[in-house]
Structures are given as structure tokens and as C-alpha cells.
Amino acid sequence: MHLLTLEGMKAEEITVLLDSAQSFLEVLDRPIPKVPALRGKTVAMMFFEPSTRTRLSFDRAAKALSADTLSFSPSGSSISKGESLKDTAKTVLAMGPDLMVVRHKATGAPWRVADWTGIPVVNAGDGAHQHPTQGLLDALAIRQRFGALDGLHIGILGDIRHSRVARSDIDVFTALGAKVTLIAPRTLLPPTLDSWTVETAPDLDGLLEDLDVLYTLRIQQERGAESGFPSVAEYVKRFGVTSDRANRLKPEAVVLHPGPMNRGVEIAASVADGPRSLVTTQVRNGVAVRMAVLFSLLGGEQ
């Protein structure tokens, strides 16, 4: 009915979605990359927070399935005039969409929209909580490279505390059998990791030779005094994915980043554009994963 979180999702369910995404990738390779699977359906894009890639990706996915899309931008809309989330959701609902894609800066907002509207909702990122389609596309990129996630050692590096990507990634990576190590200063880890099936490391250097996958998160420099580290220079010195560090990874190891990247901060340009980088694969997978998700929620009715 919805895709709100990856928490608790079973490996089998994940695999079904990833397999479906893999087959939609083939659709995207066709001369006419479009199928009529969701013709007549309307997908409402409810992005209450700025977004470029996720929004474009959902839009592309919906259109590749021949669905129509409705969208608004938060600035210059009724949102900037103080309309409540509930009223906006009800207003858009009255226009007859079949599904809503919701991004909001507050945790749980997509759940509230699901309660208020009664139609399928896809969480496109809520607060620092979940970003399920990102988790799935990341898992797909890793699976494509290694065949499976089972037994891989994946390091997630950076601002895990404030990252919805990290939470969804941890859920999907561990569900598929990977070992996950969080690499961050204490200030960028969640206050407690009780009940999290992860390990932690206070530094990147001691771990490089052991990782199959290094997942680098964006440093949120706009957080200023609450950024959790004394200066960008100090962060880069201890945690930046530099060429030197990338060279110490296993030969087959890969580097991922959810974007947008701060080149030269959490990741060096030479690494982002280098042979280990799966960044463009991630973006491409994003469209296919979102096709798979939209199809799984809307396609069965036909």
C-alpha cells in the first residue's frame, strides 16, 4: 500500500523490488524508453523541501511508466503562505492523484499524509529518518557490482546522526546480509546505537583495507555551529575520502555518495570521478528503482 520505511523490510521483499528495478533498467535502455504500465495513473510530487535529483528521478520514473505527474514547489506556493501540510495534502488529493510522493523536513510527515489521504504514499525523505528509494538504489548499485551484499563489509562515513540516507541504507544493507561499520566522530553518530546492528569506528584510516564498499555521506556545512566538528579542514583531515585514502582500499572496493557532493570536502574530485565511483550508477538506478516502486504500488490494479 505504501513505501514509507525500509525498517523491518525482509530480504525477500527487497529482492523482489531490486529484481524489478533491474528489469526496468532494460526498459530505460530501449530506443523508446517508455512502457504503458501506468497509463492513466497520476502521481503527485509533494516536495516540501528543496530537491533536485530525487524529484527529477521520480518524475522520470513516473513518465517512463506513462503516468501523469502533478507537482508544486514549496516556494511561491500555498506552502509559503502558511498552508498546513494537512490542507495541502487534502487539496492535492481532491485533484485525484493515485499516489503521492512526499518529501518533508519533519520525521513522519509521509505517515501523516498517508493517514489523511488514504492513498498510497512513497516516502521521498522525511527529516533525518528514512529515504527508502535511496536505500534501494544504493543496494542495487552494490549488488550489480558484487552480485550480492551478503558478507560484504560496508563502511558508512560521515554525518550519520542527521542522515535519512544512512538510516535507510543501514536497514537495507543489513537485511541483505552485509556487515555495516559507521565511521564518524561521536558528534555525528546518533546519541545511542542500542538496537542498531552495526559497528562503529572513530577513524577511517584503520578500516580502509578491510572495506568492500565505502559509502560517503554529504557533510552538511550549512549546519554551522551545530555541524559536530570544529572545522571543515579538520573533518577532511580525519574523514575526507582523498586519493591517498582511496588508493588504500581493496582493489575491487567501490565508493558511493548520495549527492549532492561537496567536492574536496567529504570526497576528492579524483575519487568522485574515478574508477571506484558508483555515483552515476546510483543516479541511473534511482530511476529504475522508483519505477519498480511505483509499479509495485499502482501496477497491480490493472
Added chain:
Amino acid sequence: MTNSILVQGGLVMTANGPTAADVLVEDGVVAQVGPDLTGDTLVDASGCWVGPSFVDLHVHLREPGQEWKEDVASGSAAAAAGGFGAVVAMPNTTPAIDSGYLAQHIANRGAEVGLCDVFVAGAITEGRAGKALAHLDDLWDAGVRIFSDDGGSVADAGLLRRAMEYLEARGGIIAQHAEDSGLAAGGHMHEGVISSQLGIAGLPSIAEEVIIARDIQLVELTGCRYHVQHVSTAGSMALVAAAKEKGLAVTAEVCPHHLALDHTLVLGMSGSAKMYPPLRDESDVAALVAGLRSGVIDCVATDHAPHSANEKEVPFEEAPRGVIGLETAAGVVNDAVGLEPRTFFERMSVAPAKILGAAAHGQWIDPGVVGNLVVFDPTEEWVVPRHGVSRSSNTPWAGKTLTGRVQLTMLNGIVTYQKATS
């Protein structure tokens, strides 16, 4: 001229302990307590506890400035429905109650409404801004005995020391909402397993505890009476217990929701799970229940904090803080803590009345005391209505079943609430 009211067949909380007896209330006072009395109007109290009406040291009546949430009239009616005879209105109104005329105005409004005695807490600092002392003498002359910048702490220890020194000689009470603004910055819920999972910034227990620890040091220095508002952590409890052991003039209250609920409620992401201090973890709940039983925590206070439905019907992080509590307090405490009747009335009435210095309240039911009493059935199961007497409905107990219900409330011998007979 006055109709006498006979409360028949209850378990009456007399100074000598609970006694099966009738209570005759006449001319505003308890005239007789004993077997087989007669009176004009009969109230059946069989199976019920008859004790002094409850006293709440911590409510938000939202007047002046936020009357769409609550006002003195609607809040007094909710208080009466919850068995309360006296409430203390917090000063975080718009404008803040930092002057005598404002405090007097609210007390007068309470008297006009006449459903419960409305006492007023005055701000400690001007405008609750934490910069300069409020008009403390002026407030005192208007009858204010409890001072609080509730909604936030007085962060400046120097300023708080001056307030304590100023009030100490008169016996005034500093009541602190203990929350260090730096440690609590940006937080929306208890910092712990659930907040980490949800990615919501936390309000750590330590944010409450560092303020209480600091303040107790200031109490030791100044000798001022000090009351900890809404104690929510096991650590805070331990600090209060240690202060009491030292013989310091420290008292503490606990909210019903902190005795009954923990932070897992936030997983439902409802605005009714949001309040400051936040719902803590289950070990804190157990410690608070034990503290109320033992008396380390002196009393229950609701922190009744009304908000309208549209303000609360938003994502959790955007919801205003606070839940209402007047109408459910007795049922929740009875349900969650299960106190013996005498202790129940100690914590709900006698102790808070004593802290407040409200002589007409918290008196055991014996001939001659003012007719401020409540009839409470500790065994009645009832479903909390989605919309009660308060103007607002932001309670986590809406639609839930509680055991223990107020049947009748009397203020100065006049019935202010009687449960509708079904």
C-alpha cells in the same frame, strides 16, 4: 437558607484515616462526619473515596493571549470535572504574568467563574526573558506565592540567585522548569533509542538534571524554597532525594503522563505524544512511580497544556509541546500508580495545598473544614471522550479506558461538577 448536601456511604478521608461514613456539608463547610446522617440533597458515594478536592500546582489556562486554546472559564470547568478545587496558573501567557495587576486580573477571573480557586504563579524574570527580575513585590502583594519562568529555565544562575535571595525572607517559592537550553537545543523528544531511530533531535535527561543539580546548590546557598516542576528522570529524582536528605527546602511534582507513558508512544508520531519534558524511557517511569509512592516526589501536577487540534495536527517536530491533563489526572494516577487512598489524597491534594499555602484546601474531611471535597470512584472504568470539558482535546488518553473516575466535586460546599448519570 442553605440546602445541605449529604454524601452517603463513602470511604471518608478523615485526619484519623479512611473511615466509612456519611459527610454532611452545610453552609459551605463540612458540618458532620459520621454514620446515618440526614441532609437535603443526597449524593450516593458507595464504593467511592471522599476526600479533599485535588490541588494542581501546574496548569496553563492560556489567558491572556491564547484563549482559542483555553481560558480561565473553560480551564476552571475542566479542573472541576477532574476533581480539582484549586489550580496554579502558569505565567507563560501573552503578555507574561510578571506584574501584580496581571496576576490579580487572572485571580479575579477565577473568582468570577467560581468553579475552582485559581492561584497564579508569577514570572521570575521580566517578560520571562531571563534578563531582569520581574516585579516580585508587586506580584507578592497580588497574592502570588509561587514564581516560575515555566516553559523554560532561568538560565542565568546569578539572576536566579538574586530571585532566591529576594524571595527567601518572605517564604516565596521558586518553581523551576529544569531544562538547560544548550543541552536541549533543537530537541523534540527524549534522547534515546527511539529518537536515534527516528532521527529526531533529542532532549537528553541530563538537560534536566544539570539545572536541578545547580539549583539545589543555590538553595543551599540562599535557603530559598525550591520546587522542581514536572520531574521526569530517575536522575532528577535522585537529586531531589539527596536534597531532601540534607534537609533543604526542596519539593517536587510529577505529571500523570510521566507516570504512565514512555517514549515509545512517539513512534505513533502523534502530536499528543509531545510535551516538555518529554516522555522518557521505562526505567524513568518506574523510578517516578516509586518516587511518588515513597514521597520523594511530593505531589502530582498535570502541566495541563491545551493546544488546538489544528496546531497539533502537524508533523511531530512541528507540533507545539504539551498535553491536557486536568480531566484525566486522577484516573491516570490511580491506574498507573495504584496508591492507597490516604496516600492518593496526600499526593493529589494535601501536599500540594501545603506547598501552595492554600489553607482552605488539602484538609482532611472532618467537621469544620471548608467544603472543598471530591467523590472519586477508584474502580469505575470509563472511556475518555475525544472532546471533554477543556476547550482543547490534546490528550493521549482520548478514546482510552481508565480505571477511577471523579463523580462529584464541591467548592465551598457548592457542587462544581457532577458526573452525568447515564
